[in-house]
Amino acid sequence: MGVFKRLPHVVALAAALLFVPLLSANAQSLVRDAEIETTLKKYGKPLFEAGGLNPDEVNIYIVNDNSLNAFVSGGQNMFFHTGLLIKAETPQEILGVMAHEAGHIIGGHNITRTQAMGSAQGSSWIALGLGVLAVAAGAPDAGIALMASSQQAAALTFFKYTRIEESSADQTGLRLLEQTGIPADGLVSFMEKIRVSEVMSTMRQDPYYRTHPETGPRIGALRHRAETITAKSAPLSPDYQRELDMMQAKLIGFLQPRSTYIKYPLTDLSTPARYARAIAAHRNHDETAALKEIAALVEIEPDNPYFEELFGQILFENGKFEDSIPHHRKALELSTKHSLLYVNLAQSLISLKTKEANEEAETLLHQALILEPDNGYAWQQMSFALGALGRNAEAELATAESAYAIGDYVRANVFASRAKEDLAESTPKWRRADDISAITQVQMRSGRQGNRFSQQLTVTAH
Incomplete structure (x- = not known):
């Protein structure tokens, strides 16, 4: 399990329309992958540092959605749709989008959008109030029209802010690209893709109702400066393109296994092609072909951790736990820098059901949780290891931690309360159980249930 892991919950994401709060939008799933996350963090590090951000504090998430989209939300959380990552033609396009999204974080646009929503709602209530007065005054047709316009008034007020913010993020993004010596042509070419998408899908749509200002004027404003920055920038290292090729091969192999062989035919013996086919074969339940391809890749690059990770995943998911x-x-x-690699090994060890294996798994999971304290899946595996070792109260606390991490407050409260009963009072673990119990009681009383992360993602900046 480690090459491509879905979170054990879904996070509600903002629709590509208006400013819909995330909890009201269609739910989408996040995917976890050590290799892709490492690549994106590498891409972003110089940009974030140039903008005065701590790269370790910018969280990057991958959304399983085929659309061209990226956004920031809830502070320093940056989201990339798989569609954008797959359809990017160059690393410069992803870097350009990253620079733009970093511009939203630097500009504090999550805060200003919250304020803008307040102003928009104010306009909405004014229009609604005028409608009520018109009806009361004997002009029902005019009143109904005014009340209907209340949402339009809110939208127009809101987009006055977003147009300014998008322009600001564009310019900040260009500055970051210039400071880091990264070509800026990718931001323009990505905006060209968006413009084509707009023409095809929203031809008749009022431009005031788009989440972004029209890209045509934006491209015009960006192009000259981007050309100047690109002309004086050094070409990117070939590593960037290789990492993009491998990232796309992995995403296509996992998300589009049946069409993988169209893009990567058997005659293509490149490393990305073989990688995609190994993954697609695994997804299509062809263990023999998957193992053949991944074994060949390991022989070519014996020091590639992600080839070994995939090899282990294929074996594990085919019931060959010890071999994995x-x-x-x-x-x-x-x-040793990514939590998922620790979890993968721990999970395989737990499957052996021996005392020694579970003890090693506990040690590995502790390390994973040092790197990523809110990893609900790691906490779940910890509960399995501790339960197998007969440490039931600690296992219940780990279950509470797992449930709390994904926002299942009822379950977190139940297991934290159980753990408190059996743990020695006033010890650190007892106090942690007490904290979870108290916090979740408050959350349940306030009616908050569901992913706690999603509850802070109420406004997004695209």
């Missing part, structure tokens, strides 16, 4: 362990162990030896 050496590959997950090698992946972790080659890269």
Whole structure:
């Protein structure tokens, strides 16, 4: 399980319309992948540093959605749709989008959009109030029209803010690209893609109701400065293109397994093609073909942790738990910086159902949780390991931690309360159980249930 892991919950994301609060929008799933997350963090690091942001504090998430979209929300949380990552033609396009989204964070646009929503709602109530007065005054047709316009008034007020913010984020993004010596042509070419999408899908739509200002004027404003920045920038290292190729191969293999062989035919012996086919074969339940392809890749690049990770995943998910362990162990030896690699090995060890294996799994999961304290899946695996070791109260606390991390406050409260009964009073673990119990009681009383992360993502900046 580690190559491409879905969170055990979904996060409600903003629709590509207006300013719909995330909890009211269609739910989408986030996906986890050590390799892709590492690549995106590498791409973003110089941009974030140039903007005065701490790269370790900018969280990057991958949304399983085929549309061309990226946004920031809830502070320093940056989201990329899989559609954008797959359809990007160059690393410069992803870097340009990253720079733009960093511009939203630097500009504090989540805060200003919250304020804008307040102003928009004020306009909406004024229009609604005038409508009520018109009806009361004997002009029902005019009153109904005014009341209907209340939402339009809110939208127009809101987009007065967003047009300014998008322009500001564009200019900040260009500044970051210039400071880091990264070509800026990718931001323009990505905006061209968006413009084509707009023409095809929203031809008759009032431009005031779009989440972004029209891209035509934006492209015109960007192009000259982007050309100047690109002309004096050095070409990107070939590593950027290779990492993009591998990221796209992985995404296509996992998300589009049946069409993978069209893009990556058997005659294509490039590393990304073989990677995509190994993943697609696994997804299509062809274990023999998957193992053949990944074994060939490991032979070509024996020091690639993600090839070993995939090898281990294929074996594990085909019930060969013990055989998967050496590959997950090698992946972790080659890269110790990502929590998912620790979880992968721990999960394989837990499947052996021996005391020694569960003790090692506990140690690995502690390390994973140091790197990522809110990893609900790691906490779930910890509960399995501790339960198998007979440490039931600690296992219940780990279950509470897992439930709390994903916003299941009822379950978190139940298991924290159970843990409190059996843990030694006033010890650190007892106090943690007490904290979870108290916090979740408040959340349940206020009616908040669901992913706690999503509850803070109420306004997005695209």
